[in-house]
Amino acid sequence: MKRFDTLQGRLVLFVLLLFGAPLLVAPLVFLLFLRQPFVADVSADLNAELAHHARVLDGLLDGYAGRVQVLAATIMLHDDSLLSLEDHFRVVQSATPDFDDIFAVGPDGTVVAGIKAKPGLALGDRSYIRSALDGRRVVSEVVKSRVSGKPIVVIAAPYRDRAGAIAGAVGGVVDLTRVNMVLQSLRLRDGGTAFLVGRDGITLTKGRTLGTDEVASLRALAGDDGRRFMVMQTAEGIDVLRVARFAKGGEWLLVRELPQDVALAGQRRAALVVLLVNSAIVLVLVPFVVRFGRTIVRPTRLVATLSGRIAAGDFQPECEFVDLAAAPVEIRQLYKNFCTMSARLGEHMRALERMAVTDQLTGLHNRRYVAVEGAKVVDVCWRGGRPCSCLMADIDRFKTINDTYGHEAGDAVLQAFAEVFRGGLRWSDIGARHGGEEFVVIAPNADTRDAVVIAERLRVDAAALVVEFGGHVIRFTVSVGVASLDEHGGDGNLLEELLRRADTALYRAKAEGRDRVCVWREGDGDGPCLPGKAPDGASSADGDGGRGEA
Known part of the structure; x- marks a missing residue:
C-alpha cells in the first residue's frame, strides 16, 4: 500500500473509486435491484400482446362461424343436387x-x-351436430377427426328447407395446426411460444395435457384481466415467464410463454448501455482529471523536494518554473509563496553566514572566517609547495585611545584602520579582525620578502592616517609580526602554527618599541625588525622612535 501513501497515489485511488464505483454499481443495480420492474414491464407487454391474440382468435372463430352461417343459408337440398353441393363446398x-x-x-x-x-x-352422436340440428350455431370443443385423426374444431350451423324447417346442418372443420400457425405468426416478441388450453386441460396446439393445478393457476392469471404473471420452470428445466387470457367466451385459455433470459434481455441491454455510457463519460473525463492531478501533484512534489533540501541544510534551492495556469488558485498561491519564502530564507541565511564570518564593526572577516578559510589556503599552499605568509598587526597603545577619548573614539580608529587595512591587501589575501585591536592577514603565494612589503605598507599607511573624532585629532601607529611557510614548516595545524609564529614576531615588535615590522625566524624566534625602513629598498615611513602616539 506504499504506492498510495503519496499524493499522486491517493489521487489515483480516489479517481478509481470515483469512476470505478459508479461504473460497476450502476449495471449491478440494473441487474439485481431492477429485475422485478423489468419483468413486470415485459409481462405487461406480453399481456397486451396476448389480449391482441385473443381478439384475433375470437375474430378468427367468428369469421369461420360467419362463413359457415352464410354457407348454411345458401344450401337448398334436393334429391338431384348432391353433386352440385359438393362442388359448392370445394369452391x-x-x-x-x-x-x-x-x-x-x-x-x-x-x-x-x-x-x-x-x-x-x-x-x-356429436354434440355440436345435435346442437346445430336444434337450431343453434356452435363451435365445438377440440375433437379428434374420424377422417384424418387430427385434433380439430368443428363449426356447425343449421340449414333449412324451402318451408323454413331445419333440414340438416352444415359443418366446417378447422385443423388446429392452422390456428397454431396464426398464433405463432402474431407473436410480437421473439422467443417463447403461444398455445391454447381447452376446458379439459388439453393443450390444443402443443399436444400435451396440463395438470389440474396448472390449469387452475392459468385460469387465475386469466381471471385477473391480464394484470398478473408467473415465473415457472418447464419440464425441460427452462425458467419461463407466463401470462394467460380467456378466449372463446371463457371456454379456452390462450397462454403465452417467454423464456426468462429472453424477457430480461432488455434489462441486460439497459445495464450494458449504462456501462457504455459510464465508460464513455470516464474516457472523456479521465484526461481532464489527469491534467488536473498533474497541476496539483507536480508543484506539491517540487515543494516537498525543495523543503527537503532546506531541511538538509541547503538554504539556496532554486524553484523550477512550472506552468500553473491550469492549477487551482490555492496551488498557484502555495507554490508562489513557498518560492518567495525559500528565496527570502536563502537571503537571510546568506546574510547570517556573512554575519557569522564578518566583524560587525569594521566589515572585515572575523576570526572564525580565518580559522576555516585561512586553514584551507595554508593547507593548499603547503601541499602545492607554494609560499604562504601570515601577518599579525596590532594598533599601538589602543587602550590609551579608549581611556583618553572613549570607546566610541576607539571604534572610529578601528574603522579607519580597517579601511586602510583593506586597501593595502592583494585581491588574493585574506584579511580579518582577529580580535580587539588585532588584525591578521593570510597571504598565499607570498614569501617573507613579499609579506614584509605588505606589512610595511600597512604600517606606513596607518602612521599617515588622521582620525578626527569629537573635536580631537587622533594619530596612531601599528606593529606587525610576520611569519612564512616557505622557510619554516610546522607540525600539526599549519594555520595555528603560522598564527603563533606571527604573534611571537608581533610581541617582539611591541617589545622593541612599536611602530615596526618584525619577522619570525627559526631557532630562537628572533628575526629582523624594521623600525621605519623596509629591507631591500622597500618604502618606509617616518616613525617616532618606535613609539606610536595618540
Missing part, C-alpha cells in the same frame, strides 16, 4: 383454405355431402 374451401373439410348432414345426422367426409358417415 368455398378454395376461398377459405383454413377449412380442412366442409360437409352437410341430414336431419338424422348422417353425412349427405362433403369434401372429405363420405356420404353415409353417422355424426348424429
